[in-house]
Amino acid sequence: EADIYQTPRYLVIGTGKKITLECSQTMGHDKMYWYQQDPGMELHLIHYSYGVNSTEKGDLSSESTVSRIRTEHFPLTLESARPSHTSQYLCASSDPRGGTSTDTQYFGPGTRLTVL
Amino acid sequence: AQSVAQPEDQVNVAEGNPLTVKCTYSVSGNPYLFWYVQYPNRGLQFLLKYITGDNLVKGSYGFEAEFNKSQTSFHLKKPSALVSDSALYFCAVRVGTGGFKTIFGAGTRLFVKA
Numbered sequence: 001e002a003d004i005y006q007t008p009r010y011l012v013i014g015t016g017k018k019i020t021l022e023c024s025q026t027m028g029h030d031k032m033y034w035y036q037q038d039p040g041m042e043l044h045l046i047h048y049s050y051g052v053n054s055t056e057k058g059d060l061s062s063e064s065t066v067s068r069i070r071t072e073h074f075p076l077t078l079e080s081a082r083p084s085h086t087s088q089y090l091c092a093s094s095d096p097r098g099g100t101s102t103d104t105q106y107f108g109p110g111t112r113l114t115v116l
Numbered sequence: 117a118q119s120v121a122q123p124e125d126q127v128n129v130a131e132g133n134p135l136t137v138k139c140t141y142s143v144s145g146n147p148y149l150f151w152y153v154q155y156p157n158r159g160l161q162f163l164l165k166y167i168t169g170d171n172l173v174k175g176s177y178g179f180e181a182e183f184n185k186s187q188t189s190f191h192l193k194k195p196s197a198l199v200s201d202s203a204l205y206f207c208a209v210r211v212g213t214g215g216f217k218t219i220f221g222a223g224t225r226l227f228v229k230a
Binding site: 006040041042043045090092102103104105106107108109110 | 148159162
């Protein structure tokens with residue numbers, strides 16, 4: 001079982017609220033990712049990071065932002081939530097520091113967000 | 117364009133029968149190929165990967181996958197399906213080393229009937 005954690009697991013909030021989804025990993029991985037997934041559907045990469053102070057937008061346009069101040073922590077923030085943000089958000093990490101890069105990704109359990 | 121395709125939205129199989137979940141890819145260079153599984157209300161779990169070497173790769177829970185370069189395929193197989201194998205399966209491909217680009221397929225839902 002991979003050591004990657006996401007909180008909260010479920011979140012229901014009203015439109016316009018600012019929220020932060022937390023993601024932490026204890027595997028010493030350099031790379032971290034955020035995906036958006038509607039239940040049972042395909043994954044869409046929204047943000048990724050190669051390491052501390054490195055963040056990039058993914059393939060899917062997103063109104064969220066991320067930060068990577070510490071290796072183990074990769075929070076995602078929505079400044080003003082809208083019903084269109086309702087989805088599942090999956091965090092993942094890969095590649096131990098100093099190890100051979102294969103990009104095998106280890107996923108957290110996900111946060112299911114509902115914006116009313 | 118680089119892509120990965122899972123041609124079946126859903127696969128139905130009876131328990132005890134062999135199962136195959138199909139995946140084809142289109143990338144330049146030598147691909148790294150992966151299978152992930154997602155059980156209901158869970159995140160994705162890594163099943164197996166092909167980097168180089170033997171074309172038949174064995175992974176978790178009795179699954180295996182065969183890399184076929186000429187057909188650009190990486191089908192997931194299991195000799196005898198279990199009801200507990202029912203889940204959503206994703207094929208993924210990454211090209212090269214060091215850089216970033218992993219493409220996930222759209223997913224195939226596997227139903228194993230008792």
